[in-house]
Amino acid sequence: MKHVKTLNTRKLQNTVKKGGCGECQTSCQSACKTSCTVGNQTCENSR
Amino acid sequence: MIHQFKNNGYHIVLDVDSGSVHVVDAMTYEIIGLLDAGYAQDAVIERLSAQYKESEIREALAEIAALEEDGTLFSREEYEAHLADVQTRGVVVKALCLHIAHDCNLRCGYCFAQEGEYNGEKALMPYEVGKAALDFLIASSGNRRNLEVDFFGGEPTLNFQVVKDLVAYGREREKVCDKKFRFTLTTNGVFLNDEIMEFANREMANVVLSIDGRKDVHDRMRPFPDGSGSYERIVPKFLQFAESRQQKNYYVRGTFTRYNLDFSKDVLHLADLGFRQISVEPVVAQETDAYAIRKEDLPRLFEEYDALAAEMARRGKRGDSFTFFHFMIDLEGGPCVAKRLSGCGSGTEYLAVTPWGDFYPCHQFVGNEKFLMGNVTEGITNTRLQESFKGCNVYAKEACRNCFAKYYCSGGCAANAYNFHGDIRGVYEIGCALQKKRVECAIMLKAAEAFEADERKEEMR
Numbered sequence: 001m002k003h004v005k006t007l008n009t010r011k012l013q014n015t016v017k018k019g020g021c022g023e024c025q026t027s028c029q030s031a032c033k034t035s036c037t038v039g040n041q042t043c044e045n046s047r
Numbered sequence: 048m049i050h051q052f053k054n055n056g057y058h059i060v061l062d063v064d065s066g067s068v069h070v071v072d073a074m075t076y077e078i079i080g081l082l083d084a085g086y087a088q089d090a091v092i093e094r095l096s097a098q099y100k101e102s103e104i105r106e107a108l109a110e111i112a113a114l115e116e117d118g119t120l121f122s123r124e125e126y127e128a129h130l131a132d133v134q135t136r137g138v139v140v141k142a143l144c145l146h147i148a149h150d151c152n153l154r155c156g157y158c159f160a161q162e163g164e165y166n167g168e169k170a171l172m173p174y175e176v177g178k179a180a181l182d183f184l185i186a187s188s189g190n191r192r193n194l195e196v197d198f199f200g201g202e203p204t205l206n207f208q209v210v211k212d213l214v215a216y217g218r219e220r221e222k223v224c225d226k227k228f229r230f231t232l233t234t235n236g237v238f239l240n241d242e243i244m245e246f247a248n249r250e251m252a253n254v255v256l257s258i259d260g261r262k263d264v265h266d267r268m269r270p271f272p273d274g275s276g277s278y279e280r281i282v283p284k285f286l287q288f289a290e291s292r293q294q295k296n297y298y299v300r301g302t303f304t305r306y307n308l309d310f311s312k313d314v315l316h317l318a319d320l321g322f323r324q325i326s327v328e329p330v331v332a333q334e335t336d337a338y339a340i341r342k343e344d345l346p347r348l349f350e351e352y353d354a355l356a357a358e359m360a361r362r363g364k365r366g367d368s369f370t371f372f373h374f375m376i377d378l379e380g381g382p383c384v385a386k387r388l389s390g391c392g393s394g395t396e397y398l399a400v401t402p403w404g405d406f407y408p409c410h411q412f413v414g415n416e417k418f419l420m421g422n423v424t425e426g427i428t429n430t431r432l433q434e435s436f437k438g439c440n441v442y443a444k445e446a447c448r449n450c451f452a453k454y455y456c457s458g459g460c461a462a463n464a465y466n467f468h469g470d471i472r473g474v475y476e477i478g479c480a481l482q483k484k485r486v487e488c489a490i491m492l493k494a495a496e497a498f499e500a501d502e503r504k505e506e507m508r
Contacts, residue, residue, distance in 0.1 A: 012387075023193050
C-alpha cells in the first residue's frame with residue numbers, strides 16, 4: 001500500500017476462539033504494582 | 048471504533064476492535080477522520096480536493112476500503128458475549144502476592160503499606176502460613192500449570208529464610224503436582240548481598256528492584272528511618288544484580304510523584320546508570336497528599352511521556368535501547384481477548400496474603416477490613432466479594448466502553464478506583480489519562496521501529 005503501513009498482522013478477533021487458557025502472567029506480578037497494564041503481557045501460547 | 052493520533056511525526060490510526068495499527072500519510076489521516084465522522088466518499092473528495100489531487104484521494108480511499116474489507120479498519124466486534132463465556136468458567140487462583148514481612152528498613156514517603164505495616168502491627172510471615180498459602184494455591188489452581196508467587200512486603204529480605212524455605216517447599220510440591228512455580232521478589236535493595244542475589248538468580252523468574260531515579264529524587268522519598276538517603280547504598284548492588292542476571296528478567300522500578308514531574312529524567316538516569324529493564328510509575332495517593340499527582344499536572348506529564356518516547360526512539364536508532372515497562376506493547380503476540388476483557392485478576396485469580404494468612408484481593412487492599420476475603424486455612428470465605436471482583440471489567444465500567452485504550456488497560460486498577468470513588472467499578476481519571484498517553488507512546492515506538500527496519504532494509508539493497 002502506498003498511503004498506509006500496517007504494523008501488525010494479528011487481529012484480536014482471531015484470538016476469541018483459541019484464547020482464554022489463563023496461563024499468561026498476572027499483570028501486577030510483573031513490574032507494575034500501582035497501574036494496571038494488561039496489554040503488554042505476552043501470550044503464553046505465542047512464545 | 049478507531050482512534051487517531053499524531054506523535055513524533057507519525058500519523059497513527061488504531062482500529063480498536065481488531066487491535067490493528069496503521070501508520071498513514073497526512074492526507075489519509077484526514078480522510079479516515081472524515082469517514083469516521085460520517086462523510087461519504089464523494090463528500091470526502093469534495094472537501095479535500097483543494098488540498099490534494101483527486102487521483103491520490105481515490106487511491107487512499109481504495110486502500111482504506113481494502114483494510115475495511117480485511118477487518119482491520121472500522122471493524123466492529125462485539126466481545127461482550129464472549130466475556131460471559133469466560134466468566135461462567137469456574138474461578139481458579141493462579142497467583143499470590145505473599146506479604147513476607149510487614150516491616151521495612153526504609154521509610155518511603157509515599158508507601159501505601161504505611162512503612163510496611165499496612166495499618167497494622169509489624170509482623171513476619173511464619174513458614175507454616177506461607178506453606179499453607181502454597182498448598183491453597185496448588186489446590187485452587189485447577190488445570191492451570193503456571194503458578195506465580197511474588198515475595199513482597201514491606202521488605203521481604205527482612206524474613207529471607209522463610210522465602211528460601213518456601214521456595215524449597217514449592218519446588219518439592221511442583222514436581223508431585225505437575226505445576227510450575229514462577230517465583231518473583233520485590234526488594235528495596237538495602238539488605239541485598241551476594242547470597243541473596245545468587246539464590247534469586249537460581250530461583251526467581253523475575254526480580255523487581257525499587258529505585259526512583261536521580262539521587263535527590265530517590266533520597267527525598269526513600270530515606271532510612273534516620274532520614275538519610277538510601278540511593279548510595281542500593282545503586283551498586285542493583286547494578287551488580289542486573290549484570291548477574293545478564294540484564295534480563297528484572298526491573299528497576301520507581302515511583303514518580305508531584306515532586307518530580309520531570310520524571311523522564313529519572314528514567315533516563317536509570318538507563319544511563321546501565322539498567323536496561325526499567326519501570327517508573329505514577330504514585331497512587333490520596334488527593335490531600337502534597338506529593339499526589341493533580342489534574343493540572345497532566346499536560347506536563349504528557350509532555351514528559353512524549354519526550355521520553357522520542358528519546359527512546361532516538362536511542363533505539365543508535366543501538367542503545369532499553370525497555371520501559373509502560374511503553375511495552377506486543378502487537379503480534381499480546382494477550383487474547385479473554386485476558387484483555389477480564390483485567391488484572393485481582394480478587395479472582397490473584398490474591399494477596401498477609402503475614403498471618405488472611406486473603407485480600409490484591410496488595411493494595413491489604414489492611415482494609417472491608418476487603419478481607421478469607422484465609423489460608425478456610426480458603427475464600429467472602430464469595431460475594433469474589434463475585435464482585437469477577438464482575439469488574441471493561442463492560443462493567445461505563446467510562447471504559449467508549450475508550451480506545453480499553454483492551455490495553457482492561458479497565459484499570461480496582462484499588463485506584465476504590466481509593467478515588469469508593470467503588471471498584473469507578474475509574475481513576477488521572478490514571479486513565481496517563482494510561483492513554485502511554486498506549487499512544489508505545490504504539491508510536493512500534494511505528495518508529497518498523498520504519499527504522501524498513502530503512503535498514505533499503506540500505507542493505
